[in-house]
Amino acid sequence: MLEYILPFIGTIVTALVTWFFARRKTNAEAKMAEIDAEVKAAEFYKSLLDDAMKRLENAITTINNQDAKIQMLLSEIEHLTDELKKFKQLNGKI
Template identity: 30%
Template structure:
């Protein structure tokens, strides 16, 4: 009977020692698994952030190009408005000059005895 108790105690002690060692190993494996998952998640989100950064750079570049084109168009429009204003003033001057010439022509015709 002593042998049975000794065998049972030895079996129990070895089982407890095995369980305790396996528990530590399991904890270490769980931690490694968690670290792997964190690394994978970090890589995934880093790729997303890098992709968004590239898209932001592209969008900013396009915005600058569009802004420059907009400024150029405004400058061209302003120059065209100035030309139009100058042409309108010149047209007014020519119309006034034309009226004066018509009046002079009428006076000349009247002096020469021609009727209109």
């Protein structure tokens, strides 16, 4: 009877040791997969932020260019208004 029990106990001990180390390996692999997913998510959000920064800088540049054009046009309107006043004064309309 002992000759049947010893191999059975040996098999059970081997299975338990294998299960224990396999469980640790599986937990480590799961942790690595979780870390990889977090790194990929961080890279994705970083690329989104970089794209948003580029778009924001482009919009700011466009707004600044339009502001400069508006200032130039206002200056030109003031100059033309002064010229029109001078012209009216020369023709005696004021």
